[in-house]
Amino acid sequence: MTKTSQHRIAVIGTGAIGSAVARHLLAHGHDVVVWNRTPGRLGPLAAAGARPAASVGEAVSSATLILLTLTDYAAVQECLAALDGDLSGRTIVAMCTGTPDDAERAARRVAALGASYLDAGVQSGPETIGTGTATILYGGSREAFERHRPVLELLSTPRFAGEAPQAAAVWDLTLFGLWYDAQLGLLRALDTVRAAGIDVAEFAETAAGQLGHVVTGAPGTASELLRATCPAGPATLAEHLTVLRHLIRLRDGQVLGDGGLPAVASRVETLIAQGRESEGLTATIASTTQAPARLA
Template sequence: MFDHRVMVEKSGSRVTVVGTGAIGSAVVRLLLGGGYDVTVWNRTAGRAAALVAEGAVRAGSVQEAVSSSPLVLMTLTDHAAVRQCLSQVDLPGQTVVGMYTGTAGDARQAAAQVDELGGRYLDAGVQASPEALGTDAATILYSGSRSAFDQHRAVFDLVSTPRFVGETPEAAAIWDLTLFGLWYDAQLGLLRALDTVRAAGIDMAEFGDTASIQLNHVITAIPATVAELREASYPAGPATLAEHLTVVDHLIDLRSGGHLGTGGLPDVAARIKALIADGHDAEGLTATVGPPSTRQP
């Protein structure tokens, strides 16, 4: 990748950062360390004082901040804050990057707003903590204007390992939220399991040893699962839908009354029953999300 310790000569290169919270402050410091001229604006001006002391230039208004640079990074809390800032500015050709966790609808609305103002929009999903930014461990997902991404790639490289995931504005938001959802599904699944065995008086540490093996089965099967969905082919694998249904029904009973509920298993059971009724009992679990039109009883 790049060496963050090397000062990059960027004569005349300017970047604006709107929002100086944890992510914004980390981004500003990386840009300053990379030789960029950085303009900052924060609704509460005093919160940018430390960054100004380190070399950033404080703008008196969001319009002043935006107009000072060809690239504007909006490291704000949510889409509402981005929308509010955009309502106060003009964007004659600037690129705006929305660096916040939002929905697909948020990304589309921001892109439309920026387009109306004469700018180009990139949505960004930050898959990293502030402390990890500037290292190879940090990934930021970008979507929207490919030309804008390519033009400002040097800035994005300085902040993280950038990954362009699509030319639709919402692609990064969907990718970002789906990855978060995967973590929540796995973590809540683990918590649900530990809660269940704890209530039964089972040693959680011993159970944890087997839990890691079980979770690893899911990880190692990812390429095969992706291939099944791409090919619309759903082999039984370790069990058929009919066999899965028996286990799912038992799990619903076991989890009933637990702190975290059943994890949506009643909906899964209903889906499996519908597929079985349609003659797909010999298929595997991937069939529950496969397109029905591709399967023949």
């Protein structure tokens, strides 16, 4: 295929991720223009066949797919602010971690420029770009996602999170949060047993099994939420409340806090007061579940 500006891809920001993206696209024969705030960093990519641009405006105007591989949304907004004119027919992809509000602000600016917007959550390191283990989440214009899917598939296994511009940011941050919840929960547990003089290594073996129950149960829990049914499972809400109160006392004064258990206990107490004590823990978020009928 002859390289033309109609198929050119711009990579804005040539840090670790940006350089990996640009090199992988070049390796697959794409015409790539690159821009970086520090022009001296463009040398290696230029030697590999990329076209250096003198400004972000020049890079964007010369391409139809623009990948903003930047450190944060402050840098994204700075680049978007430097653009003007009609950018219709182009797709701008912000590839950095940020908040849903960040993604929405970027989407509004891109829409004002007439371009399509995709927000991307990069769930991979630069060394995995272009491999089957890399995953990048996308939210925003489904049409733009499908149009550029062949290119996006060169970089990772792309997953479309939803048409809301903030969808990928929510998914991305929530996954990070899930890791923090699990890892900090483990650290809190290890700190507790260590303080009690329990063998930490031996406890860790049983901790792995306990965490495994959450992992294997994830699809079933999601199904309960979608169906708004909350079977008791391993315990009823009334039984959970007893354990939660014990844990709150056990964790009192811990350096990593109590994990938010008082708020959970309060929610469980509210549900029990509504007559839902026989339901399971999913009821704490399944707000559409109706209280079970009482026997006469």
